[in-house]
Amino acid sequence: MILEHADGDPILVLDEDQIWALLERGRFGRLIVVLGQRADVFPINYATAPDRSLIFRTAPGTKLAKLAINEDVLFETDQISEDTAWSVTVRGTAQWLQSSAEIEEAEQLQLRPWVPTYKDNYVRVIPSEVSGRHFQFGPHPERELGEGTGGG
DSSP states (O other), X not given: OOOOOGGGOSEXXXXXXXXXXXXXXXXXXXXXXXXXXXXXXXXXXXXXXXXXXXXXXEXXXXXXXXXXXXXXXXXXXXXXXXXXEEEEEEEEEEEEOXXXXXXXHHHTTOOOOSSSSOOOEEEEEEEEEEEEEEEEOOOOOOOOOOTTTTOO
């Protein structure tokens, strides 16, 4: 995917289609869950579903327990190369998949755990807001110095 920056601007605000194209190529990100005054960040691998939601697998534990109490989540993924970078954020609601039909649909995505452990719980993140930026690296711009700025 080639992202065109207008007028040499090093920062490109991505539209929804560009964001989902990047999410579909990605596989790893961070899930942020807030409970009370405490925010926790969980690294996850994920897949995108055809309905533009995110699916991840998890074992019973802290992440699943926190999602049962507060289903509002934030997800972030990014990629950095030698001359560009991008970052995408998804704000949404986490839904623990319970029905056989939902689980079967999630299994069609062929999402596998990072490590050989049992992660039999599927969670869908239903987006309410997506945002993203693409960055073009380059030299730091020089400031034009004028009167009163010490430059002459």
